[in-house]
Amino acid sequence: MRTSSLITALLLAAAPAYAQDAAAPPGATPSPPDETAPPPAVTITGSAALVSDYRFRGVSQSDEELALQAGATLAHESGLYAGFWGSNLSGWGTFGGANLELDLIAGYKFQPSPNVTLDLGVTYYMYPGGADETDFFEPYVKLSGTQGPLTLTAGIAYAPPQQALGRYYFTGADAAAGVYNDEGDKEDNLYVFGDAVAGLSGTPFTLKGHIGYSEGNRGLGPNATSVTPTGEYWDWLLGVDTVWRNLTLGVAYVDTDISRNEAAYLQPSFSKGQDGAGSIADATVVVSLTAAF
Numbered sequence: 001m002r003t004s005s006l007i008t009a010l011l012l013a014a015a016p017a018y019a020q021d022a023a024a025p026p027g028a029t030p031s032p033p034d035e036t037a038p039p040p041a042v043t044i045t046g047s048a049a050l051v052s053d054y055r056f057r058g059v060s061q062s063d064e065e066l067a068l069q070a071g072a073t074l075a076h077e078s079g080l081y082a083g084f085w086g087s088n089l090s091g092w093g094t095f096g097g098a099n100l101e102l103d104l105i106a107g108y109k110f111q112p113s114p115n116v117t118l119d120l121g122v123t124y125y126m127y128p129g130g131a132d133e134t135d136f137f138e139p140y141v142k143l144s145g146t147q148g149p150l151t152l153t154a155g156i157a158y159a160p161p162q163q164a165l166g167r168y169y170f171t172g173a174d175a176a177a178g179v180y181n182d183e184g185d186k187e188d189n190l191y192v193f194g195d196a197v198a199g200l201s202g203t204p205f206t207l208k209g210h211i212g213y214s215e216g217n218r219g220l221g222p223n224a225t226s227v228t229p230t231g232e233y234w235d236w237l238l239g240v241d242t243v244w245r246n247l248t249l250g251v252a253y254v255d256t257d258i259s260r261n262e263a264a265y266l267q268p269s270f271s272k273g274q275d276g277a278g279s280i281a282d283a284t285v286v287v288s289l290t291a292a293f
Contacts, residue, residue, distance in 0.1 A: 039077070040077075041076060041077045042074060042075070042076055042077070043074075043075050044072060044073070044074050044075075045072065045073050045075070045292070045293075046070070046071060046072035046073070046292070046293050047070065047071060047072075047290050047291060047292045047293065048068075048069070048070040048290070048291050048293075049068075049069045049070070049288055049289065049290040049291070050066065050067075050068060050069075050288070050289050051066070051067050051069060051286060051287070051288040051289075052066060052285075052286050052287045052288070053065065053066075053067070053254075053284055053286050054067035054069070054087050054088075054089070055254050055284070055286060057191065057212055057214055057227070057235050058212070058233070058235025058236070058237075058254060058255065058256035058258075058281055059092075059229065059235075059256065059258075059280055059281045060092065060280040060281070060284075061087070061089050061090075061092055061101065062087070062088065062089060062090050062092075063090040063092065063280065064280060064284065065090060067087050067088050067089075068087070068088055069085070069086065069087040069088075070085070070086060071083060071084055071085030071086065071103075072084060073105070075109075079108050079109045079110040080106075080107075080108050081105075081106065081107055081108070081109060081121075082104075082105065082106040082107075083104075083105045083106075084102065084103060084104055084105065085102075085103045085105065086100060086101060086102045086103070087100070087101050088100060088101075089101055089127075092225055092269070092270075092280060097127060097128050097129015097130040098128045098129045098130075100127065100128050100129075101125065101126070101127060102126040102127075102128055103123050103124065103125055103126070104123070104124040104126065105121060105122070105123050105124075106121060106122060107119060107120055107121020107122065107140075108120050108121070109121075115145060115146045115147065116143070116144070116145050116146075117143070117144045117145075117146075118141075118142075118143055118144075119140075119141070119142040119143075119144070120139075120140075120141055121139070121140055122137055122138065122139045122140065123137065123138050123140065123157075124136075124137045124138075125137070125138065125164075127223065130223060133163040133164055133221075133222040133223075134164050134221070134222060134223040134225075135164060136159055136162040136163075136164035136165060137159065137162075138157050138158070138159040138189070138191075139157070139158060139159075140155060140156065140157040140158075141155060141156055141157075142154070142155035143155070149198055149199035149200075149201060150196070150197070150198045151195075151196070151197045151198075152194070152195070152196050153194065153195040153196075154193075154194050155192070155193050155194070155195075156190070156191070156192050156193075157190075157191040157192075157193075158188070158189070158190050158191075159188055159189040159190075159227070160188050161186040161187055161188045162186055162187075162188075163184060163185070163186055163221070163222060164221050164222065164223075165186070165187045165188060165189050165216060165217060165221060165226075165227060166182070166184070166185030166186050166187050166217065166221055166222065167181070167182055167185050167187060167217045167218070167219035167220070167221070168180050168181065168182060168183055168184075168185060168219070168220060168221055168222045168224075169181055169219060169220040169221075169224060169269075170182075170219055170220075170265075171219075171220075171265050171266065172220070172224075172265065172266040172267040172268050172269040172270055172271075173267075173268075174220075175220050175224035175269045176224075176268055176269065181219075183222075185217075187216060187217035188216065189214070189215070189216035189217075189227045189228055190214070190215045190216065191212060191213070191214050191215075191227075192212065192213045193210065193211065193212035193213070194210070194211050194212075195208070195209065195210050196208065196209045196210075197209075204242045204243055204244070205240055205241070205242050206240065206241045206242070206243075207239075207240055208237070208238075208239050208240070208241060208250075208252070209236075209237065209238050209239075210235075210236060210237040211234065211235070211236045211237075212234065212235045212236070213232070213233075213234050214227065214228040214232060214233055214234075214235070215228060215231070215232045216228030216231065216232070217231065218230060218231030220266065220269060224269045225269070229258070229263065229266055229270055229281075230258050230262045230263060230266075233256050233257055233258045233262075233281075234256065234257045235254070235255070235256045235257075236254075236255060236256075237252050237253065237254050237255075238252065238253050239251055239252025239253065239286075240252075246291055246292045246293065247289065247290070247291055247292075248288075248289070248290045248291075248292070249287075249288070249289055250286075250287070250288040250289075250290070251285065251286075251287055251288075252285070252286050252288075253283065253284075253285055254283070254284055254285075254286050255282075255283035255284075256281045258279065258281040260279055263279045263281060
């Protein structure tokens, strides 16, 4: 699922500063905190993670190898927010440049009723140093509801026709040879998904689940990748997280219904190491360690 200089400067400039209370004289009773003070108008959150495999909608973006990821979000009390997220990439088509995905995110989040949140936003996927045609944007809508320890989310993301989603190459062999079959083609992409998170009472563990459906072009884009490489497919995830202070350790089983036969025409791009040795949409267990700040 992706410039950083402007966002970083904005985050640094918006960091709030707080005056320190004067020290109380010896023996004096400390004054209680001012509970009437309003919450800050702007908050900044972020995280950094190490994952055993970067899976985007079930398909590995890091050649089934380790990935370093980080991001930050600036949120205003009005519900407006903006942020960025990045990860290294490898072995899936030809990303080029820094082999980096950088996502720019902006949106508006509000509660139409208690325990229900509506999130409207857009993600701009960038690949710094790569071909200009590889970047694309994708608006999304997410509706979440919370009841006790359970949170359910339903969402839809739709990317309108763009070259990054086009079918430049019909097969992996064409991509490997650098032969465009339909240069400049523009296609769209639809992704519908549902998430569930449930905390286990009395424990530091949280169960999580995800299912998603992708529908887009059956082929490879200008960087020999595709958001929906086989035209349409399902992906799912089942996992558990545990938290200690600001660290979260996660383990998840990730899989898709993309068969080797369906992916065969995309070889060698749709394979580990681009050598035809295996599909990067095989089932796997992803381990992650995330630090929040």
